[in-house]
Amino acid sequence: MFESAEIGHAIDDDTYEKQLPALREALLDVQYELKQQSRFPVIILINGIEGAGKGETVKLLNEWMDPRLIEVRTFDKQTDEELARPPAWRYWRQLPAKGRMGVFFGNWYSQMIQGRVHGDFNDAVLDQAIGDAERLEQMLVDEGALIFKFWFHLSKKQMKARLKALQDDPLHSWRLSPLDWKQTDTYDRFVRFGERVLRRTSRDYAPWHVIEGVDPNYRSLVVGNILLEGLQAALKAPIEPVRQPIAPLGESIDGRSLLGSLDLSQRLEKDDYHQQLIEEQARLATLLRHKRMKAHALVAVFEGNDAAGKGGAIRRVAAALDPRQYAIVPVAAPTQDELAQPYLWRFWRHIPARGKFTVFDRSWYGRVLVERVEGFCSETDWMRAYSEINDFEEQLSEAGIIAVKFWLAIDEKTQLERFKAREKIPFKRYKITEDDWRNRDKWGLYRDAVGDMVDRTSTEIAPWTLVAANDKRSARVQVLRTINDAIEAAIKKDKKGEKG
Structure with a gap:
C-alpha cells in the first residue's frame, strides 16, 4: 500500500x-x-x-x-x-x-x-x-x-x-x-x-x-x-443529491398499533400519589449521591404527545435534586448555527460528564418524529437516522452513561381537554400554539411514527418506556420509578462486575 x-x-x-x-x-x-x-x-x-x-x-x-x-x-x-x-x-x-x-x-x-x-x-x-x-x-x-x-x-x-x-x-x-x-x-x-x-x-x-x-x-x-x-x-455537484429508492417500513395489516395497545386507564389516588412521589424522589436523591454514580452519567429523554405532561414530570424529577447536579436542555427548532452542523451535533454538545444528570425535553428523536411527519427532512434522512441514533446511544452506554427514554402518551380526548384548559388559564396560555392545534390533524401520522421509532430504537442498552399519561399522577410516579430502577440496575451491574 x-x-x-x-x-x-x-x-x-x-x-x-x-x-x-x-x-x-x-x-x-x-x-x-x-x-x-x-x-x-x-x-x-x-x-x-x-x-x-x-x-x-x-x-x-x-x-x-x-x-x-x-x-x-x-x-x-x-x-x-x-x-x-x-x-x-x-x-x-x-x-x-x-x-x-x-x-x-x-x-x-x-x-x-x-x-x-x-x-x-x-x-x-x-x-x-x-x-x-x-x-x-x-x-x-x-x-x-x-x-x-x-x-x-x-x-x-x-x-x-x-x-x-x-x-x-x-x-x-x-x-x-x-x-x-x-x-x-x-x-x-x-x-x-x-x-x-x-x-x-x-x-x-x-x-x-x-x-x-x-x-x-x-x-x-x-x-x-x-x-x-x-x-x-x-x-x-447538484444541490439536491440523487435519492435512491428505499423499501417502505410497512403497515400493520390488522390495524393494531403500539400506542393503541397501551392501557391509558391507569389512575393513582391523591393520597397514594403524594406518598409514592415522596418515596421515589427521596430514592432518586439518594441514588444520585451513591459513590458508584461517580463512574456514570444519567441522561433522561422526554418525548410525548403535546400536553402529555412532560414539563410536569420533569419538574417532579428536578424537585428531588440539588440544581448543581442536573441540567435541563429544552429542544426547539434548530438555530442557524445548529443547521450548519450534522443534526446530532447539538445533542453531543450537551452530553453530561460522569456524576452529572441531563434531562432532554424533546431530543434527537425529533428527526424520526416531527421532521419525518412535517417533511422537514427527506425520507432517506429519517430512515437513516434510526441506525445513527442506535449507534449514538451505544456510544453513550459504552462510556457509562445510563439512558432512560420516555414517551408520555395521552388520547385525543384528553389532549383536547387540556388544550382548552390551557387557553382559559392566563399563566398557561403560552403553552398552547397554533402548531399544537394543527398537529392534532396529524394524530395518526405521529402515532405511526412513534410505533416505528420504538420498534427500531428500543434496545437493551436504551429501552423506551411508554407512559400512560392520561393521569398525570400515575405518569409522574412511573417516570421517577423508572429512572431509579435504571440507576439501581447499573449499580448492581458494577458490583457484579467487581465480584466476577
Whole structure:
C-alpha cells in the first residue's frame, strides 16, 4: 500500500514556482465559493509518519488560503473534561460548520493506531475502533460533509534522515520531541497497523491519499491539487443529491398499533400519589449521591404527545435534586448555527460528564418524529437516522452513561381537554400554539411514527418506556420509578462486575 510513496517523488524548484500561482488562486476561489454556498463543511484528517511534512503542509495551506475560514484542531492527550465523556465527544464539538474547513491533527485514526502500536489494546479493540470510525464518517458524509484523509509517508530510512536534518536545523530543531525519535523504534509496527487501518477505512465517500513526504515541493503540490479537485467537484455537484429508492417500513395489516395497545386507564389516588412521589424522589436523591454514580452519567429523554405532561414530570424529577447536579436542555427548532452542523451535533454538545444528570425535553428523536411527519427532512434522512441514533446511544452506554427514554402518551380526548384548559388559564396560555392545534390533524401520522421509532430504537442498552399519561399522577410516579430502577440496575451491574 505504501510502495509508491517510497520511490523518491520530487518536483524541481522551477516547475514548483511555475505551478504555484495558479494553484493558490484556484484554491482561494474554491474556498470563497465554499463559504458563499455554505452547503457543506470540509474535514481534513492529517495522519502519517513523523517528519513527513504534516505540519509544514498545513502551514502552507494557511498561507495559500484564507486562514480565517480554516480551523486547525490538535487532539493530544485527553483532558479530564474529555475523559469524563464518550471518546467521540471531543471530535463532535470541534466539527467545522458548513462553508468552513477543519483540519484535524491527532484525530480518531491517530488515537487508534498509536494505542495499538503501544499495546494499550488488542486487535479486537482496534477492529471495533475502525468500525466506529467508518460509521462516524459515513454519517458525516450522509449529512453533507466532504472528507479528505491524508497519510504522509516516509520509509524508515527516509524518516531517520528527515529527523536528523531537522535536528541539525536551528530554525526547526525545536519541533522535535523524544516521541518523534521514539517512532524510529516502533516504525514497523506503526506502518503495519497503519496499513490495516487504511485498507479497512478507504471508502468511495472518504478515500485515503498516501503522500510521499520527502520532497516538500512534491507533497505541497499534490495535497493542494487533491483539495482543489475535490472541492471543485463537490461545489459543482447538484444541490439536491440523487435519492435512491428505499423499501417502505410497512403497515400493520390488522390495524393494531403500539400506542393503541397501551392501557391509558391507569389512575393513582391523591393520597397514594403524594406518598409514592415522596418515596421515589427521596430514592432518586439518594441514588444520585451513591459513590458508584461517580463512574456514570444519567441522561433522561422526554418525548410525548403535546400536553402529555412532560414539563410536569420533569419538574417532579428536578424537585428531588440539588440544581448543581442536573441540567435541563429544552429542544426547539434548530438555530442557524445548529443547521450548519450534522443534526446530532447539538445533542453531543450537551452530553453530561460522569456524576452529572441531563434531562432532554424533546431530543434527537425529533428527526424520526416531527421532521419525518412535517417533511422537514427527506425520507432517506429519517430512515437513516434510526441506525445513527442506535449507534449514538451505544456510544453513550459504552462510556457509562445510563439512558432512560420516555414517551408520555395521552388520547385525543384528553389532549383536547387540556388544550382548552390551557387557553382559559392566563399563566398557561403560552403553552398552547397554533402548531399544537394543527398537529392534532396529524394524530395518526405521529402515532405511526412513534410505533416505528420504538420498534427500531428500543434496545437493551436504551429501552423506551411508554407512559400512560392520561393521569398525570400515575405518569409522574412511573417516570421517577423508572429512572431509579435504571440507576439501581447499573449499580448492581458494577458490583457484579467487581465480584466476577
